[in-house]
Amino acid sequence: MTDTPAVDSETPAAAEGRPATRRKALRILALVVVTIAALWGIWYFLTQAGRVSTDNAYVGADSAAVTALVSGPVKEVRVSGTQAVKKGDVLVILDDADQRIALADAEAALRQARQRYGQASANADAARARVSARGADIAQARARLRDADAAVAKARAELARREGLAGTGAVSGEELTAARTAFASASAARDLAAAAIASAEATRGSASGDLGAAEAVVRGTTIETAPDVAAAQARLEKAQLDLERTIIRAPVAGIVTNRQVQVGQRIAAGAPIMVIVPIATAYVDANYKESQFRKIRIGQPVELTSDYYGGDVVYHGKVIGIAGGTGAAFSLIPAQNATGNWVKVVQRLPVRIALDPKELQAHPLRVGLSMEATIDTRGK
Known part of the structure; x- marks a missing residue:
C-alpha cells in the first residue's frame, strides 16, 4: 500500500479571500477614523472654536x-x-478718656458761646433803650428852652417898659435894676436850656454808637447762626465724632x-x-497674550476653574474691563527696547473678569489663588 501526499487544507479561493477581507477591514477602520475626526471637528467647531484660554490668571479683590x-x-x-x-x-x-474730656470741654464752650450771644443781644436792647431815653431828654430840654425863651421875652418887655418910664420918675431905680436883673437871669436860663439840648443830643449820639456796636454783634443772626456759637457747635460735633x-x-x-x-x-x-478682604466681591485678573486679543471684547462670557477646588467646580463670569497697558509698561523699571540687544517678548495684557456672586458664595475664593480662564469670543 503506497502513501498518498497530504492535501493542503487551504483552497485557492480562501487564499484569494484574505486580501479582500484585509482591505475591507482597513476601509472600515479608515471610515471610523474619518468619522471620529469629523465628529471631533464638529465638536471643536461648535464648542471650542473662538475660545481663548490662559492659566495666567489670579483672584483679586478691592481690599x-x-x-x-x-x-x-x-x-x-x-x-x-x-x-x-x-x-x-x-x-x-x-x-x-481723652475724647470724653474733649467732649465735655466742647459742650462747656458751646454753652459759653450761647451765653455771650445772649449778653450781646441784651446789650443791644439796653443800648436801644438808652437811645430812646436820650431822645426823651432832648425833647424835655427843648421844652425847657421854649419856656426860657418865653421868660426872656417877658423880661425884655418888662425891662423896656420900665426903661421907657425911667425919665418920668414913675419908676424907681430899684425897680429898673430888678427888671434888668430879671432879664439877665432869663437870658442865662435860656442859654442853659440851649446847652442842655446840645448835651442831650451828644449823649444820644454816644448811645447811638453803643447801639450800633451792640447790634453789629447780633445783626442778621440767631443764636444758632452766630459765628461764635456755630464754631463752638462745630467743635462739639468734632469731639462727638472723635469719641x-x-x-x-x-x-x-x-x-x-x-x-x-x-x-x-x-x-x-x-x-x-x-x-x-471682601471675598464676596472677588474678581479675576487674567493675563492674556497680545496675540489672543483679536476677538476679545467687554461683556463676553468666561468659564473659569481654580486649583483650589479642581476642575469639578466651574465658575461663570464675564469680561468687564481690559487694562490700559501691559504690566511691563507700568513696571518700576520699564523695558528699554531701543537698545541693540533687544529680544522680542510676547506681552500680556490684564483682563478683568467679574464672577457670578451666587457661585462665589457657594465656593468662596481667596485673593491670589490661581485660576484658568477661557473666554468665549463668540459671545456678545
Missing part, C-alpha cells in the same frame, strides 16, 4: 485697609486673623487679614491696623 482715625491706647481687640466679619462689626475699641471713632468698625464684609494691633498698644491716627 479695605482699616486705619485708626483717632489716636489712643488699644483697650480691646475683638477679631483675630482669618476671621469673617460683617460690615459694621466692632473690630477694635480704643480708650476714650465715636474710638470704636473701630468693619467698613466692609470680608475676611480679616494682616492684623497688626494688640491690646495695650498706642496707635496713632492714620496708622493701619488690619486689612479686610
Whole structure:
C-alpha cells in the first residue's frame, strides 16, 4: 500500500479571500477614523472654536485697609486673623478718656458761646433803650428852652417898659435894676436850656454808637447762626465724632487679614491696623497674550476653574474691563527696547473678569489663588 501526499487544507479561493477581507477591514477602520475626526471637528467647531484660554490668571479683590482715625491706647481687640466679619462689626475699641474730656470741654464752650450771644443781644436792647431815653431828654430840654425863651421875652418887655418910664420918675431905680436883673437871669436860663439840648443830643449820639456796636454783634443772626456759637457747635460735633471713632468698625464684609494691633498698644491716627478682604466681591485678573486679543471684547462670557477646588467646580463670569497697558509698561523699571540687544517678548495684557456672586458664595475664593480662564469670543 503506497502513501498518498497530504492535501493542503487551504483552497485557492480562501487564499484569494484574505486580501479582500484585509482591505475591507482597513476601509472600515479608515471610515471610523474619518468619522471620529469629523465628529471631533464638529465638536471643536461648535464648542471650542473662538475660545481663548490662559492659566495666567489670579483672584483679586478691592481690599479695605482699616486705619485708626483717632489716636489712643488699644483697650480691646475683638477679631483675630482669618476671621469673617460683617460690615459694621466692632473690630477694635480704643480708650476714650481723652475724647470724653474733649467732649465735655466742647459742650462747656458751646454753652459759653450761647451765653455771650445772649449778653450781646441784651446789650443791644439796653443800648436801644438808652437811645430812646436820650431822645426823651432832648425833647424835655427843648421844652425847657421854649419856656426860657418865653421868660426872656417877658423880661425884655418888662425891662423896656420900665426903661421907657425911667425919665418920668414913675419908676424907681430899684425897680429898673430888678427888671434888668430879671432879664439877665432869663437870658442865662435860656442859654442853659440851649446847652442842655446840645448835651442831650451828644449823649444820644454816644448811645447811638453803643447801639450800633451792640447790634453789629447780633445783626442778621440767631443764636444758632452766630459765628461764635456755630464754631463752638462745630467743635462739639468734632469731639462727638472723635469719641465715636474710638470704636473701630468693619467698613466692609470680608475676611480679616494682616492684623497688626494688640491690646495695650498706642496707635496713632492714620496708622493701619488690619486689612479686610471682601471675598464676596472677588474678581479675576487674567493675563492674556497680545496675540489672543483679536476677538476679545467687554461683556463676553468666561468659564473659569481654580486649583483650589479642581476642575469639578466651574465658575461663570464675564469680561468687564481690559487694562490700559501691559504690566511691563507700568513696571518700576520699564523695558528699554531701543537698545541693540533687544529680544522680542510676547506681552500680556490684564483682563478683568467679574464672577457670578451666587457661585462665589457657594465656593468662596481667596485673593491670589490661581485660576484658568477661557473666554468665549463668540459671545456678545
